[in-house]
Amino acid sequence: MANKDNDLVRLENVAKRFGPVQPLKNVNLRVGRGEVLGLLGNNGAGKSTLMKILCGYHPASEGKMFFDGEEVNLRSVTHARQLGIDCVYQDLALVSELNVYHNMFLQREPVRGGFLGILDNKRMKADAQRHLDDMGVNIPSVDVEIAKLSGGQRQAIAVARSVYSDARLLLLDEPTAAMGAKEGAMILDVINRLRAKGEVSVIIIAHNYAQIFDVCDRINLLRDGEIVFDKRAEDTSVQELTDIVVHEYRHAAETLNE
């Protein structure tokens, strides 16, 4: 057992039910400070649900969450964000009708004039441009609507939004799924830069094992509502993970045949 004081976040016996569906039965999970955790699992295993519990979107049905050494009861996404938890959702949570910089500051827009909430567009625009340049994202302009961008560009913007939110725990739900090799490499580069700094902890879901091994310190596998595999990246291999997943598919196929 790792030293508990080193954990930034820890889940104990977490379960989640949606009516009769129970994607999460008994999840125990921990992420150390500055650690990058890769989360694997079949489609429908409950990975996204787990992320949404960690970022305050779903309340857990059962179990405890500890953040920074204290038990927390997340009331909302905004509450989680105040603690320093930020999520790149699988569906990206971008608004096609809004331009890039409004999306990058959605729900945390800098404002002037207090309660009137007048948007500080100049600042958003400049900051958005700076963050995208820094990350190496290539888009025509921060003024264009999201609707005009490619899937990969949208994903990059969603990642940039969270990376530059000063989060301490970054949750990335399949952040490279819609990307080509070059864009994917850019995201991995950003994660590696965060890892080098060691100030941010990351949980990343991805299906590309090569990518996972590139950026992760530790790897967890979610199956049947529980974490069934937990190894440091150097103690396992692409081969071992592939074997497990092949076994998963066989297991799933047998269950279907029964």
Add this chain to the structure above:
Amino acid sequence: MLSRIGGIALRRREASIFVAGCLLVLYFQFTTSVFVSYDNIGTLTQYAGATAVLAAGEVMVLICGELDLSIGMVYALSPFLMYFAQQAGVPLVFAIILGLMGAALVGLINGLITTLLKLPSFVTTLGTLFLINGFTLVISGGFPVQPESSQAFANVMGGNAYFLIGWAIVIALILQYVLTQTRWGLHTIAVGGNLDGSTEAGIKVKSIKIRNFMLCSTLAGFAGMLDCFRIGSIDPLAGGNEIMFMAIASAVIGGTLLTGGVGTIIGALFGAIVLGILKDGFTLSGVSAYTFDMILGGAIIVTMTINVHLNRLRERGRV
């Protein structure tokens, strides 16, 4: 130069309806020769004023992905609340505020039922439409009454045609500013454009919807008051579904989509004015009201077709 104007016309949603309005004014000026005159513009604003105020609020509700069918009935109810408050001894200005608060309450109910009980707003506001209409008829006994105020006050409150259109323009400008330059406006667009995404981003989507329903209802009440001071009578049968549909038509031909996420208040103002121009122009040229309805129907379908297809072009980045 021409292509630049063309580009602006394609990019700005308000532009096409503005151009249509200008062409109509030219046409009616040539055919009737009295269209552009002090008196006739006064007449025209009577057609457009209250509708534009109703449309401004409706656009906010449409952008956040909902629909309010009850505004025509709130338009009739609110002046009665003012009247009864005044009868009970409340000074006029406070009676107006009470009338508007009553309207806001209807919006609150619309919003709460829609968001908390998860009814489609079409159904919620269809219900409140009948409910409020019945309520107004009951409290009024079905008879019109006269608003009590000085002539000067009535003039400022819409009795004078230029004050009436002035109110409509000021309200449209303020709301357009709210829509494009404040968090409230940004979140309204976000909620209508991507409800799940907005929730994930932490936007209080229910609160945004409820607030827009309340704003819309309050403006409907205010529009009713403007018209009662203009006409000099508070009529339980005034407004109703006719003015509600005119307001929605104004919003739609002005460039607001019923699917949410897209809309413009200024466009709706132009939309209401264009409908006013058509109505007024036809009256002047002796065309019947039936023909007006046919043209209005055609205009809605044509502008919607253009809007939807322009939108596809915009999304593909061609424009």
